[in-house]
Amino acid sequence: MFVDRIKVFAQAGNGGRGSVSFRREKFVPKGGPDGGDGGRGGDVILRADRHVDNLSNLFYEPIIKAKNGSHGMGKKMHGRAAPDKIVKVPVGTIVYELRNANRGLGKEERAGANLAAINNPQSAINDAVVDLIRDGQEFVLCEGGAGGKGNVHFKSSRNRAPRQYTEGDEGESGDFLFELRTIADAGLIGYPNAGKSTLLRKISAARPKVAAYPFTTLHPVIGVVQLSEYRRVTIADIPGLIEGAHKGVGLGHEFLRHITRCRIFLFVVDAAGSEGRSPVEDIQNLRRELDLYDSRLSERPWFIAANKIDLPEASENLKTLRKKFPKIDLVPISAAKGEGIDELRQKLANWLD
């Protein structure tokens, strides 16, 4: 299962209570207070891990809790600090705190607010708490409570047998929205069946499914392309887009956020027009969808991979494509037959420099 958006409740551990205790030993009358401090509650820590590719582990465990610190004990013994709870998330995870989280709402009200937040993230959530963009990057999402003080701290000249202590502090908690925005150098944009996944299989070790029906790819897949011994780039294959994708038609819109961080876009187009559409219009429509989704995306560098040139209809369309987009780098390829792939790899290196 691929999960790229999920609501999570996180709670750090509470600090342990301080202890009230008095030293009792043979030959030491009135030994004085010796109650130790409580231990610290565990933190909830997020760690970006490149081996994790989506948020599905949180789907089964949407409540993250760190343990409480132990209470203090006699003989000035401190309670044990609780271990931190470390949660691995994919690189590219953005965390938002949900508004109203934890603010005295009833259970149902809270559920309603959270649902609204998920359906309309812009309106109901606060700014991002953190954006985990590097492998190994850590972030303390909820801090554990400090331990309470034992009665040993409350001894004074006037009170030699204090019974005071303090409770441990409560650990931080909150409702959060975790959202994955894949990080890749290049994003493949195209209609369903254009051959995006076939291409990714050809140039990387990634194995997205390929089939002759639309919407074969149901979630983003990242491929690593080894350009040289020292140079590797990542490419994101996202589900096919169709007109209206920015409004949620097809599968497209849900996944467009995965290409918002790509440095370049590679438009993969069926140059043979094998489904009766014109490749030129395909590109124009796709460009419009990007623009409608987020106008900043249409300003990013883009290039064309004119696919399926093994089919005879492609040659005429290639000419029209070149005429229509004279300033845009175009590489004719056949992802299925492996033609033009070497040239495409070289161009990728140039484009990304």
Ligand SMILES: Nc1nc2c(ncn2[C@@H]2O[C@H](COP(=O)(O)OP(=O)(O)OP(=O)(O)O)[C@@H](O)[C@H]2O)c(=O)[nH]1
């Ligand atoms: N003739 C020919 N067919 C190709 C070529 N590349 C891909 N195909 C075929 O086109 C169909 C769709 O390929 P996919 O790679 O699944 O297309 P996609 O763009 O990933 O499609 P979605 O995941 O549905 O968006 C498959 O039947 C492929 O075999 C090519 O270069 N030439």
Ligand SMILES: [Mg+2]
């Ligand atoms: Mg595909």
